[in-house]
Amino acid sequence: EAAVTQSPRNKVTVTGGNVTLSCRQTNSHNYMYWYRQDTGHGLRLIHYSYGAGNLQIGDVPDGYKATRTTQEDFFLLLELASPSQTSLYFCASSDLDRGPEQYFGPGTRLTVL
Amino acid sequence: GEQVEQRPPHLSVREGDSAVITCTYTDPNSYYFFWYKQEPGASLQLLMKVFSSTEINEGQGFTVLLNKKDKRLSLNLTAAHPGDSAAYFCAVSEPGYQNFYFGKGTSLTVIP
Numbered sequence: 001e002a003a004v005t006q007s008p009r010n011k012v013t014v015t016g017g018n019v020t021l022s023c024r025q026t027n028s029h030n031y032m033y034w035y036r037q038d039t040g041h042g043l044r045l046i047h048y049s050y051g052a053g054n055l056q057i058g059d060v061p062d063g064y065k066a067t068r069t070t071q072e073d074f075f076l077l078l079e080l081a082s083p084s085q086t087s088l089y090f091c092a093s094s095d096l097d098r099g100p101e102q103y104f105g106p107g108t109r110l111t112v113l
Numbered sequence: 114g115e116q117v118e119q120r121p122p123h124l125s126v127r128e129g130d131s132a133v134i135t136c137t138y139t140d141p142n143s144y145y146f147f148w149y150k151q152e153p154g155a156s157l158q159l160l161m162k163v164f165s166s167t168e169i170n171e172g173q174g175f176t177v178l179l180n181k182k183d184k185r186l187s188l189n190l191t192a193a194h195p196g197d198s199a200a201y202f203c204a205v206s207e208p209g210y211q212n213f214y215f216g217k218g219t220s221l222t223v224i225p
Contacts, residue, residue: 033212042119042202042217043157058212090156100145100206102213104157 023091119216136203
């Protein structure tokens, strides 16, 4: 089973602050994803990547940047955080060659005051 | 693009009763179908997966039915117990396309 870890698990920042959320997967999956989860909206895809140096735009990318530095590591950057970005963020990974299932990390709860 | 509608958003049943959660989708090319379970305060865990044609999968007290003609996916819980209380999400994707389209989720409460 895929192992996906996220840090930090909880983060509080102020409006206008910079935040970086980290995700690491250790099963050599090629695809990685960032989602946000909000009540009434389910999971919404922010950005995803199919390899180091690659970045694809998801469904709700505004206000977010992402960077895939290695096959294992995928970062989500909020450069000017706003209260509307208060949410629960999940990272996930998958591999097209081994099956389409996505495996999720434990989540990061971000609060923007 | 694909639209996935999940019903009901909230479901409360008594222990031992059955429960049914349904997702409908719009894209006839959708090929992979998943159900995820999210316990309170936890991450999403893959519960079951169904591929391609009309198919029934059973396991962990759940049955998944896929009807591609009607573009409908259902998760049937035959005898609920309190440990089944969680949020359940369906997800749909296309072959060769790694992105998922998620339903908005169903919050299931099983009353002892």
